Amino acid sequence: MKEKSRQRRQPPRQRRDTPLSPASRGRVRRLTRNLALAFGLALLAGAGWFAASSRNSRDHTPGHLPGPRTAVPGVLPARGGAPAANNDQDFGTRVNHGNQLLSEGKAAEALAVLTEAMKLHPEDDDVHYDLGLVLTRLGRLDEAIQQYTEALRLFPDYVEAHNNLGNLLLRTGQTQEAIQHFETAVKIM
Secondary structure, three states, rough: OOOOOOOOOOOOOOOOOOOOHHHEEEHHHHOOOOOOOHHHHHHOOOOHHHOOOOOOOOOOOOOOOOOOEOOOOOOOOOOOOOOOOOHHHHHHHHHHHHHHHHOOOHHHHHHHHHHHHHHHHHOOOOHHHHHHHOOOOOOOOHHHHHHHHHHHOOOOHHHHHHHHHHHHHHOOOOOHHHHHHHHHHHHHH
């Protein structure tokens, strides 16, 4: 009979880019789980706001531009801050085109198009959010953090921006700030 050689089992390697203590790691896991649970509950409850404001279903075509939004009472607060009427068609076309390019994996082209849209309406929180997505895809994390921060300056209750900013901060080793954004996102939900 052949004897199996016993190999020592190697402990899993710890990631160097996230130096978290075990307590912080557990706290981040709980917050992430709570955020996922809150999103799931909103979907199960049939929250019309969530479906209407989903990043994938939002449309920036004329007549569907971001504007004052109403919320389902008790679920999420209403949003405000519509862009000015000037250049709305061009703005909507650019945002839709930029999002389409991003979904096709053409992040560099999407960046150029969304930057032009931002110049038309610099106070639109969704454009800053979209730029954050593009910059993250391009690996330009510091700039993405700036865009998510700007989106949150314009609309402090932007759950998706808090979540994405928290993830970026976690990736860049800013654990405490990340936890604050995760907690804020859970509270908003």
